[in-house]
Amino acid sequence: MTLTDKKIQNLQGVVKKYASYKEGEIFKVPETNEYYQVVNSIDETTQALAVVPVDNIKGDNPDYNQTTIVVAGTQLVGKEGFGEEAWNSTKNVIEARSGMTPQVDDISDFYNSTAAKLEKEHGGGTISNMSGFSQSGPAVAKVAAEHQVPKITNFMDWAASSALYSKANPKGITAEEKAWLDQHATIYMDSTRDVTYLDGKNHGDIPYGKKYIVEGTGDPISDHDTAFPRIKGNGLDIDWYVKHGQFASGMTKEQVIKVARKKAKEAAKNWDIKDPSTWFNSTDYRFYLLRYVMTYGDFAVGPSQTELLSSYKKTVKELRSQLKTATGSKRISLREELLRAVAEKARLQAELKVQEIKDEIAQAKEALQADIRATRQAMYQIAEELTDSEVAELLSPYTMENLWDSQAEAQNLAEADAYQNRMMAFADKLDAAADNLIATDQEGAALFSTNNK
Structure with a gap:
């Protein structure tokens, strides 16, 4: 089983820190229970790690079939010093605007040396994952597609469109490689493309892979960062984005x-x-x-509205149970969640009930129309001795206008809509109460902090 996108994101966060580690050294990703042993490393203009997951800091049970190559983004001059490597790395950013980044040669060599080490020193293994960030993204995509790596996880690829093959860019990503990436690559990117928008005439477009887009803040420092997307498993943590009122790709219409x-x-x-x-x-x-x-x-x-309602009922029950023993800030947090869950439950119940009423009215109306049509057809068949005008006179009472109470229909539909509006207003009040709850808690915490200075 290949590493999840979340674990790859965690590795991207430490690749520069551990790029100087040598083969065989082991590190733990901070604030996780994830341990890795280094198979190969490079800490030059290109910074990269090839690692395998292990059980602990002792390096037990290395899994060479999950060998993962993670390549860092650009070493920016000033932010990361003024050495030769930082100048070379920054220069590559500029060159990438008009074609495949020169970094592709480094990454290709690193892949080949890693594969050789696996074969020679570990009796074989599989490079199952590759990951790049910003400028290294297109180069990683190119090398991974060349070798048909099964899982590619990139972040905010810089100048991705410029990296496609052309006569002027013979090292670029070919049509066959793009087809592989479309099936095996996942790219996480910010909606505002605060940095990648400047990568050339294509303004941050990424023409390959499956894109996961998260709502940007407009801040290039925070958004253009592998840690910016909230990831859960092999996709976005949609619940987090809904809870925080932010958009992300992959949301249902209800969300x-x-x-x-x-x-x-x-x-x-x-x-x-x-x-x-x-x-x-x-x-x-x-x-x-x-x-x-x-x-x-x-x-x-x-999921269907019925499934969602069932889920919210379960959530409300669980939150009420947790509130019985919760204290302090945890209790406030649970109360907020409970209010919002009850609000959504109320909205769904109203929508389902009103839709049920409307469906019943529509079905009754359709059934009556069918009965009227059948009655009229039958009358014409059995009344052979009558003229058409005489049959029409006999059937004149059998019309929707005479048999269907349109006023009652309108009144029932209006009452249903009014009920839904009342429930929506009630749900909005619950959401407002949840907002006030959090605001009051924050004010209290600030006051407590001030009084203790």
Whole structure:
């Protein structure tokens, strides 16, 4: 089994720190229970590690069939010193705007030397994962596709479109390699493309692999970072993004609506005539739905409303149980979750109930129409001795206008909509209560901190 995207992300966070480690050395990824043994390393213009997972700091049970190559991003001049390697690395960034980064040769050599070490020193093994970040992303994609590495996990690939093969770029990614990447590569990227937008005329477009897009903040320092996407397993932690009112690709329509409502509320709350930056923030959640599709793609297919309701009922029950023993900040956090879960449960119950009523009315109406059609056909068949006008006169009472109470239908539908509106308003109040709960807790914590200075 290959390493998950989350574990690859964790490795990306430490690759520069441990790039100087030699073959056989072992390290632990901070704040995890993940241990790795170094198979190969390079700490020059290109910084990379080839590692295998092990059970502990002693290096027990190395799994050479999960050999993973992780290549760091650019060494920026100034941020990471003014040495020759940093200047070379920064120079490569500029060259990558017009073609495949020169780093591709380093990564190809590193792959080959790692494969040779596995064969010679460990009796074989499999390079199952490769990962690149920013400038190293397209080069990693190229080398991984050449060797048909089964899993490629990249972050914010720089100048990816410029890395495609052409006569002017013979080292670029070929059509066959792109086809492999489309099936085996996952690319995590920020929606605002704060850094990659500057990579040339294609403005950060990535033409290969499956893209996971997360809502950017507009801050190039925080967004252009392998740690920026919230990952869970082999995908985004969608629940985290929904809870924090942020968009991410892979959300269902229901999840997008929930986030859109939060954004619309936040826009209304923060509108200030003295602050021009707030003047054009929409307070209509439907605006954010449209923006989601334009930026993140189609909605994901999620569970049915009935399944969601069942899930929320279970969640409410579990949270109430946990609240019985929780104390302090944990109790406040659970109360917030409970309020939001009850709010969603109320919304779903209202939607399902109203839809049930509308479906029953529509079915009854359709059944009556079918009966009227059948009655009229039967009358024409048995009334052979009558003229068409006489049959029509006999059938004149058998019409939808006479037999269906349109006023009652309209009244029932209006009452159903009014019920749904009341439930939605109730759910909104629960969400507001949850917001106030967190705000009050934060104010209390700040006051406590001030009093203890």
